Amino acid sequence: MNEIDHEIIFKYTGYRRADFSVCLGCKICASVCTVNDLELNVNPQELLMKLFVGEIIEGDHPLVRYCTSCYRCASACPWQIRIPEVVRALKESLGIEARFEKAFKKCINIWGRVYEPFVVVMAAPDLLKGGYIKYMPKWMEYAGFHLPHKVKRVSSSKTSKGLNPTEEGRS
Amino acid sequence: MEYGYYPGCSLTGSAKRLDRGVRQVCKKLGHSLTEIPDWNCCGALEYGNRNELLSISGENLTKAQAMCKEIVVPCPACYKNLKDADSDKSFNILSPLELLNAENLSQIEQKRDLKDKVFFPYYGCLLMRPEGSAIKNKNIMEDTISAFGGDVDGEKMKDRCCGGNQLFLNKWVTEKLSTLILGKSKGTVVVFCPFCHMAMKTFAVGRKVIYLTDLLLYVMGENKSL
Numbered sequence: 001m002n003e004i005d006h007e008i009i010f011k012y013t014g015y016r017r018a019d020f021s022v023c024l025g026c027k028i029c030a031s032v033c034t035v036n037d038l039e040l041n042v043n044p045q046e047l048l049m050k051l052f053v054g055e056i057i058e059g060d061h062p063l064v065r066y067c068t069s070c071y072r073c074a075s076a077c078p079w080q081i082r083i084p085e086v087v088r089a090l091k092e093s094l095g096i097e098a099r100f101e102k103a104f105k106k107c108i109n110i111w112g113r114v115y116e117p118f119v120v121v122m123a124a125p126d127l128l129k130g131g132y133i134k135y136m137p138k139w140m141e142y143a144g145f146h147l148p149h150k151v152k153r154v155s156s157s158k159t160s161k162g163l164n165p166t167e168e169g170r171s
Numbered sequence: 172m173e174y175g176y177y178p179g180c181s182l183t184g185s186a187k188r189l190d191r192g193v194r195q196v197c198k199k200l201g202h203s204l205t206e207i208p209d210w211n212c213c214g215a216l217e218y219g220n221r222n223e224l225l226s227i228s229g230e231n232l233t234k235a236q237a238m239c240k241e242i243v244v245p246c247p248a249c250y251k252n253l254k255d256a257d258s259d260k261s262f263n264i265l266s267p268l269e270l271l272n273a274e275n276l277s278q279i280e281q282k283r284d285l286k287d288k289v290f291f292p293y294y295g296c297l298l299m300r301p302e303g304s305a306i307k308n309k310n311i312m313e314d315t316i317s318a319f320g321g322d323v324d325g326e327k328m329k330d331r332c333c334g335g336n337q338l339f340l341n342k343w344v345t346e347k348l349s350t351l352i353l354g355k356s357k358g359t360v361v362v363f364c365p366f367c368h369m370a371m372k373t374f375a376v377g378r379k380v381i382y383l384t385d386l387l388l389y390v391m392g393e394n395k396s397l
Contacts, residue, residue, distance in 0.1 A: 012220045034332040038347055066344055069216045070332035071300040080301065085221055092219025100339040104217045108227070112211040114180035123339065130342055135373050139185060146183060151211040154233050 004093050006054050012089035013082070020052040022079050029073035029083060035066050044073050044083045051086065059096040063087060099126045112151030174265070175239035176204035177231060179249035180212050186246070186365035192384025193245045193267050199391060200275055204243060207235045213252040216336055228256035235262070243267055247297035247364045254304040266298065268311050268363060268383070276318045282392030285321030289358030290386070292316060292329060295367040299330040312361055312383055319390045325356025335366030338373065349374040359397060361386055 010017055029044040036042060040062040050057050057064065069084040077083075091097055097105075103122030107114045120127065127133070174197075182190035197204050210231050218224035231253060235242055241263045244250040254264050292312030299305050308314075309330075313323050334348035349370050353360070359379040362368045372380045381397060388394040 012222070014221045034334070034348065037351065038344060066337065066341060068296075068332045068334050068336045068344065068348070070296040070336075072296070072332065075300040075302060080303075082301065084216075085219075088216070088219040089221070090219070097219075098340045101217050104215070108212045108214070113183075114212050114215070116180075116184040127339070130339075132339070132342070138372050139369060152209050153211065154230050 004057060004090065006051060008093045009051060009086065009089045012092060013085050015081075015086070017052060020048050020081070023048055023052070023081065024078060025049075026078065028076045028078070029081075032072040032076045033063075034068050034070045034072060035063055038066060040066065048081065048083065048086070057090060059094045064090050064094075064096070099123045110150075111148050112153060113149070115146075115148045118148065172201070173203045173205065173239065173241075175235045175242040176206045177210055177213075177235070177242055177244045177249060177253065178206065179244070179246040180215075181246055181365035185369060189245055189363075189365060189368070189382045189384060192382055192388060193243075195393060196384050196387050197243070197267065197270065199393075200270065200278065202243075202270060205238065207231060207238070207242070210234060213246075213249040215248045215252070224252060225256045225258075228252040232257055232262060241265065243270070245363070247295065248366070251297045251301075251304045266306050266363075268298070268306055269308070271311055271315060272308075273314070273318075276315060279387070279391060281319060281390055283390055285316065285319045285386075285390065287322075288397075289322045289324050290316045290361050291325040291356035291358050292323060292361045292383075293325075293333070293352065293356075293367060293371070294329050295335070295362065295364045296330065296332050298363065312363070315383065316361065316386070319386075322358070324358050325352075328352045328355050333367050333370040335364070335370035338366075338370055345370050346374050353378060 023045060025045060027043060027045050033042060033044055042063045044063060047063055064087055067084055067087040071084055073083045074080055100123040103119045104114060107118050178190050194204060211227060213228045213231065214224040243265050244253055245267050250264065250266050257264060299309060316323055331352050332348055333352060334345035337344040353375055359381060360371050360375060361381055361383050362371060363383050368380060368382065379397065385394060385397065389397050
């Protein structure tokens with residue numbers, strides 16, 4: 001079990017610890033969470049409180065593993081706290097990303113764009129084990145093949161400017 | 172009307188059909204799309220570090236700065252990320268769905284109608300949420316289908332999550348969520364998101380899954396069948 005540095009989560013999400021203190025404990029996030037449709041019984045509000053008080057969150061927490069980034073919780077939350085982004089930050093800081101996610105990011109780092117054949121080759125061991133091969137004909141119907149092209153990076157003037165998602169939600 | 176165009180990575184790969192459809196439909200509606208030069212990935216839903224994600228999305232806006240202030244972004248994940256990165260709202264970032272309205276639809280030369288055909292317009296998550304980056308007209312697909320005489324089914328399921336984001340991580344999650352949605356709807360599934368298209372197509376048995384652009388091109392007489 002990896003331990004998380006809570007401050008890294010706050011840095012990654014752009015939230016401050018105090019932003020989670022506004023949580024009313026209404027659990028409306030839990031009532032709409034898609035992961036509960038999978039009969040896994042999770043409570044995103046509990047996860048936020050664990051972060052707020054500095055408790056350990058395990059990498060095999062069902063919300064960390066199965067969050068679909070649907071933003072139903074963020075949409076329903078009175079403070080519009082973006083819980084899917086907190087979950088993604090947790091995954092990154094715990095280093096528990098799947099081979100597919102790592103391949104996706106590696107592709108961006110090499111070329112600046114995602115080339116699906118590269119990601120499929122990199123994630124092949126998981127895809128073979130997971131029984132995805134039978135779906136390939138369905139996916140290949142519209143797939144086109146184009147050669148990787150390296151994108152020139154520019155120094156961005158449109159960076160985050162220390163954006164605070166909670167404050168954005170409040171305005 | 173002239174727009175900048177940001178296709179995103181999916182539309183140059185597995186969702187090439189959506190790319191072709193958007194370009195064709197926009198041309199028919201009299202909109203000119205110019206691709207942002209040398210655009211890079213928006214970061215999709217993979218980046219845990221929000222600052223990094225906003226930074227790589229922001230690069231696309233920097234590249235677009237010299238050419239336009241209005242950008243058409245078909246992929247809902249790219250649309251959300253670009254909107255988030257444009258914190259000072261200096262660009263007008265649009266989904267192709269926002270280019271469709273009653274006036275535009277009435278301009279379409281209708282060569283075929285959709286009478287006696289049932290459709291399930293499915294938006295998924297990122298077109299509908301979170302509120303700051305969602306599309307304004309949340310019934311545009313229904314309006315489009317009805318305008319050409321089609322019937323709509325499965326209204327309550329249109330913004331449920333198909334689990335497309337989990338397809339390559341935990342297949343059973345996507346299977347369970349997609350089949351739940353498909354089970355509570357009828358007819359041809361109409362989507363506008365490459366994630367949803369892939370997830371629905373994988374688990375839809377005996378149901379057609381098409382992009383809204385396919386439907387529009389069918390109505391215009393460009394596509395032979397749905």
